[in-house]
Amino acid sequence: MSSFVLTGARILGAAKTDIVITDGVVAEVAPGASAPGATRIDADGLVALPGLVDLHTHLREPGREDAETVESGSRAAALGGYTAVCAMANTDPVADTAGVVEQVYRLGRDAGLAHVQPIGAVTVGLAGERLAELGAMADSAAAVRIFSDDGHCVSDPRLMRRALEYVKAFDGVIAQHAEEPRLTAGAQMHEGEWSARLGLTGWPAVAEEAIIARDVLLAEHVGARLHICHVSTAGSVEILRWAKARGIRVTAEVTPHHLLLTDALAESYDPVFKVNPPLRTDADVAALRAALADGVVDVVATDHAPHTVEDKECEWPYARPGMLGLQTALPVVLHTMLDPALLDGGGEPGPARLDWDGVAERMSRRPARIAGLAGHGRDPAPGVPANLTLVDPAARVTVDGGEIASRSRNTPYAGRTLPGRVVATFLAGAPTVLDGKAQR
Ligand SMILES: NC(=O)N[C@@H](CC(=O)O)C(=O)O
Ligand SMILES: [Zn+2]
Numbered sequence: 041m042s043s044f045v046l047t048g049a050r051i052l053g054a055a056k057t058d059i060v061i062t063d064g065v066v067a068e069v070a071p072g073a074s075a076p077g078a079t080r081i082d083a084d085g086l087v088a089l090p091g092l093v094d095l096h097t098h099l100r101e102p103g104r105e106d107a108e109t110v111e112s113g114s115r116a117a118a119l120g121g122y123t124a125v126c127a128m129a130n131t132d133p134v135a136d137t138a139g140v141v142e143q144v145y146r147l148g149r150d151a152g153l154a155h156v157q158p159i160g161a162v163t164v165g166l167a168g169e170r171l172a173e174l175g176a177m178a179d180s181a182a183a184v185r186i187f188s189d190d191g192h193c194v195s196d197p198r199l200m201r202r203a204l205e206y207v208k209a210f211d212g213v214i215a216q217h218a219e220e221p222r223l224t225a226g227a228q229m230h231e232g233e234w235s236a237r238l239g240l241t242g243w244p245a246v247a248e249e250a251i252i253a254r255d256v257l258l259a260e261h262v263g264a265r266l267h268i269c270h271v272s273t274a275g276s277v278e279i280l281r282w283a284k285a286r287g288i289r290v291t292a293e294v295t296p297h298h299l300l301l302t303d304a305l306a307e308s309y310d311p312v313f314k315v316n317p318p319l320r321t322d323a324d325v326a327a328l329r330a331a332l333a334d335g336v337v338d339v340v341a342t343d344h345a346p347h348t349v350e351d352k353e354c355e356w357p358y359a360r361p362g363m364l365g366l367q368t369a370l371p372v373v374l375h376t377m378l379d380p381a382l383l384d385g386g387g388e389p390g391p392a393r394l395d396w397d398g399v400a401e402r403m404s405r406r407p408a409r410i411a412g413l414a415g416h417g418r419d420p421a422p423g424v425p426a427n428l429t430l431v432d433p434a435a436r437v438t439v440d441g442g443e444i445a446s447r448s449r450n451t452p453y454a455g456r457t458l459p460g461r462v463v464a465t466f467l468a469g470a471p472t473v474l475d476g477k478a479q480r
């Protein structure tokens with residue numbers, strides 16, 4: 041295998057050094073370090089982060105390859121600085137058997153652009169009636185540890201309890217899409233002032249909060265691990281704060297879009313802003329930023345949800361919910377959360393702040409731990425698998441639909457200028473991205 045030396049990189053924003061990669065691992069980190077025959081990569085002033093890990097990606101294969109494939113989605117991931125993505129189970133057929141999760145796993149391995157870790161469905165066909173073959177998926181070549189009916193809530197408390205009990209045996213985790221379906225029938229957007237003004241049926245915060253409250257209590261009762269997908273309200277943050285203080289084994293994610301965008305954007309009636317859970321209020325955004333900074337919300341996960349033009353560019357009530365996320369997640373997090381002093385004043389002012397180490401923790405190390413991905417989420421150091429990304433903190437990029445590697449085009453950030461550019465990504469010592477371009 042080939043060797044690389046990344047010159048002048050700043051690991052987690054620290055002083056410049058040189059990073060030598062040989063045979064898939066970081067061989068040496070020191071100024072002036074080199075290796076015979078190594079390819080030199082000019083990383084002068086770039087910030088080196090452990091490769092990003094996404095706990096929540098929709099890759100659409102099998103079934104909706106017109107919207108995304110494992111390959112196109114993993115290319116978008118690599119360009120976004122990700123080295124591992126967890127692929128949601130709401131495909132067609134649903135990833136509810138060992139056969140389907142192994143298929144997705146192999147497609148990811150063959151594409152070679154990111155580690156693709158399949159998530160298994162909790163219930164057969166996401167129908168919420170019978171548990172899927174959780175044990176067979178765990179024992180399969182895909183070694184599934186995260187189970188989720190995402191897109192749907194496991195709303196039956198008895199089934200949720202049994203799922204939590206089942207996965208405890210192999211230290212699995214249930215990732216809940218928290219939405220009490222009887223409170224969101226026909227819902228189109230956040231229930232509040234804007235939904236009233238626009239005449240769209242509301243999705244009340246309590247529909248999310250009621251399920252989170254129920255499930256943290258179930259997780260406590262069972263002693264199992266629970267993960268909450270795409271937390272979107274200030275009230276959810278308070279419940280999580282309480283549950284964590286009580287020692288309940290719960291983790292939670294927030295999406296980049298819930299850190300930046302609000303329900304006011306629905307005023308345009310542009311369905312690119314339709315998503316589940318819906319964009320909320322300024323107060324929710326502020327609470328989510330603070331919770332991500334103080335750790336009550338553990339990680340950022342993209343909920344990358346590609347949809348075709350036919351499914352998205354129609355009247356608001358008929359459009360599918362969901363937005364792209366992989367290629368813009370890091371810039372949105374840098375914009376909303378990184379101390380502006382680390383970005384030459386490019387971020388938004390506000391009290392909730394992270395440094396580069398905090399970004400690495402929430403976008404790489406903690407998601408890798410939650411997913412049980414041992415080779416990911418580790419800072420570049422001798423002996424560590426070379427899964428890492430190089431970011432230019434001085435760059436400002438205007439989001440342009442033409443640069444989207446995804447098969448779909450539904451980005452809510454088109455035309456926005458955001459800080460940070462992923463210059464290179466290495467997966468197991470091989471470049472998947474160089475000079476901002478995918479290598480395969
Ligand atoms: N987030 C969305 O609005 N849509 C997701 C499903 C989901 O994450 O609930 C999808 O699969 O399109
Ligand atoms: Zn969901």
Ligand SMILES: [Zn+2]
Nearest residue numbers: 128190191343
């Ligand atoms: Zn999702």
